[in-house]
Amino acid sequence: MKKIAILxxxxxxxxxxxxxxxxxxxxxxxxxxxxxxRRGYKGMLEDQIFPLTLLDVSGIADKGGxxxxxxxxxxxxxxxxxxxxxxxxxxxxxxxxxxxxxxGSFHGAHYLYEEHGIKTIGxxxxxxxxxxxxDYTVGYDTALNIILDAISKLKDTATSHERTYxxxxxxxxxxxxxxxxxxxxxxxxVMIPEAQSSIDKIAEVIKKRRAxxxxxxxxxxxxxxxxxxxxKDELAKKIDTNIRVTILGHIQRGGAPTAFDRxxxxxxxxxxxxxxxxxxxxxxxGIQSEEVTTHKLSYAWENYSKTSAxxxxxxxxxxx
Ligand code: ADP
Numbered sequence: 001m002k003k004i005a006i007l008x009x010x011x012x013x014x015x016x017x018x019x020x021x022x023x024x025x026x027x028x029x030x031x032x033x034x035x036x037x038r039r040g041y042k043g044m045l046e047d048q049i050f051p052l053t054l055l056d057v058s059g060i061a062d063k064g065g066x067x068x069x070x071x072x073x074x075x076x077x078x079x080x081x082x083x084x085x086x087x088x089x090x091x092x093x094x095x096x097x098x099x100x101x102x103x104g105s106f107h108g109a110h111y112l113y114e115e116h117g118i119k120t121i122g123x124x125x126x127x128x129x130x131x132x133x134x135d136y137t138v139g140y141d142t143a144l145n146i147i148l149d150a151i152s153k154l155k156d157t158a159t160s161h162e163r164t165y166x167x168x169x170x171x172x173x174x175x176x177x178x179x180x181x182x183x184x185x186x187x188x189x190v191m192i193p194e195a196q197s198s199i200d201k202i203a204e205v206i207k208k209r210r211a212x213x214x215x216x217x218x219x220x221x222x223x224x225x226x227x228x229x230x231x232k233d234e235l236a237k238k239i240d241t242n243i244r245v246t247i248l249g250h251i252q253r254g255g256a257p258t259a260f261d262r263x264x265x266x267x268x269x270x271x272x273x274x275x276x277x278x279x280x281x282x283x284x285x286g287i288q289s290e291e292v293t294t295h296k297l298s299y300a301w302e303n304y305s306k307t308s309a310x311x312x313x314x315x316x317x318x319x320x
Pocket of ligand 1: 009010011041071072073074075076077078101102103104105106107108109111126
């Protein structure tokens with residue numbers, strides 16, 4: 001009987017539990033034995049490995065966070081540490097491992113496959129949408145919707161007080177959350193790390209809007225652009241409207257996953273189990289043009305997850 005394990009690693013995202021449920025159910029359905037590993041690679045090293053049952057994953061598809069907990073273990077870059085962790089898996093006879101996380105976690109999974117033959121499959125789970133080899137990461141859609149909800153609320157108070165709001169959103173070096181929340185939220189400006197933004201241009205748009213009688217401005221700023229307080233100070237030199245900064249922070253990572261994220265999580269989880277069943281490893285799964293696809297894990301860091309230049313142009317075109 002095949003034995004597989006599952007862990008969540010790096011920053012958590014909504015839909016990780018949905019993946020855990022899908023993997024567990026699909027694997028048990030195929031006659032496999034499933035183990036959970038708590039606290040990512042740290043738990044693998046410390047032998048926090050336990051049998052995962054259908055009861056454990058019952059009712060979790062709609063719960064944010066991860067029942068397996070997540071952690072970071074920088075020491076996993078050391079081959080000796082990985083060897084110790086791999087030995088723990090082998091002790092249980094586990095030869096397949098599903099890793100849910102970002103490209104850092106995928107590095108670990110890649111080495112476990114290359115060095116120890118563990119059939120690892122990576123599932124992109126992060127709100128940042130910064131993993132190449134998939135159009136969407138699990139959690140991104142939910143975070144995007146949380147940002148949209150926040151923008152709607154900020155618009156109300158921004159209008160009452162005729163303010164300009166700079167809204168900082170997550171995404172690390174990826175501007176997708178900022179760009180698409182700006183488009184969907186009707187923002188009057190967006191700043192992303194992939195494109196050079198001009199504070200002069202944003203100031204011009206704000207002045208024009210005010211001259212036309214518009215009472216508020218929402219400018220979405222990706223965290224990867226730089227210090228938002230410096231951006232605020234820079235902008236304040238150029239306009240005389242009242243500017244406020246709102247940093248949305250970790251609320252973007254919590255709450256129930258959207259239907260999109262739950263379906264994505266389930267499709268990718270089932271695919272991961274199928275690949276292990278076929279004896280494959282060292283791969284990541286993703287969704288590209290509506291199809292579930294597979295790539296080598298290294299694809300995630302050898303390629304760049306590109307923010308669409310044409311969508312950035314659309315956002316700017318509507319910044320009036
Ligand atoms: P994410 O997976 O979201 O990108 P991190 O970059 O924090 O998050 O990585 C999560 C964990 O993956 C790290 O704490 C570490 O245990 C492991 N990891 C990251 N980079 C590497 C690497 N180059 N080699 C081996 N393991 C790594």
